[in-house]
Each structure stands twice: as structure tokens, then as C-alpha cells.
Amino acid sequence: xxxxxxxxxxxxxxxxxxxxxxxxxxxxxxxxxxxxxxxxxxxxxxxxxxxxxxxxxxxxxxxxxxx
Numbered sequence: 001x002x003x004x005x006x007x008x009x010x011x012x013x014x015x016x017x018x019x020x021x022x023x024x025x026x027x028x029x030x031x032x033x034x035x036x037x038x039x040x041x042x043x044x045x046x047x048x049x050x051x052x053x054x055x056x057x058x059x060x061x062x063x064x065x066x067x
Contacts, residue, residue, distance in 0.1 A: 001028065002055040004062060005048040013046055016067065023061030025054045 004027070005016050013029070020027045030047040050058040 001049040002052055002058075003030075003047050003049050004055065004058045005067070006045045007048075008045045013048070016048055016062070019061055019065050019067070020048070020050070020058055023057060025050050025058045025061060027058070 004020075005013075007013050007016070017027050017029070027048045027050055030049055031044055032046055
């Protein structure tokens with residue numbers, strides 16, 4: 001697994017997930033439950049990970065979108 005993005009913003013997170021899926025990459029959300037447990041105050045950012053084999057494609061998709 002490779003981390004391709006880290007954010008506390010649920011809107012940006014949703015956008016990044018949609019971008020990656022549209023680009024043919026299935027992201028995995030890490031720390032979603034921990035962020036909810038701490039009350040979503042931003043102390044624990046959520047991370048988006050992809051399979052190691054998908055990292056290059058994921059980074060290309062994000063770069064082309066200006067992320």
C-alpha cells in the first residue's frame with residue numbers, strides 16, 4: 001500500500017476518491033474510524049492509500065487534476 005493523499009477535509013476526501021475511481025484506481029481510506037472516534041476535530045487526518053501497483057497511475061490522475 002502507498003499513501004497518495006492525507007486530509008482532514010471530508011469534501012476534498014470525497015473528491016479525491018471520485019478522481020481516483022474515475023481514473024481506474026481503487027483507493028482505500030485509512031484512519032476513517034479513528035478520525036470519527038476523536039470527534040472529527042482534525043487531530044487525526046484521514047489517509048488515502050492505493051495498491052503499490054496502482055501508485056504511478058494514482059499520482060498521475062491526482063497531478064492532472066491539480067492535486
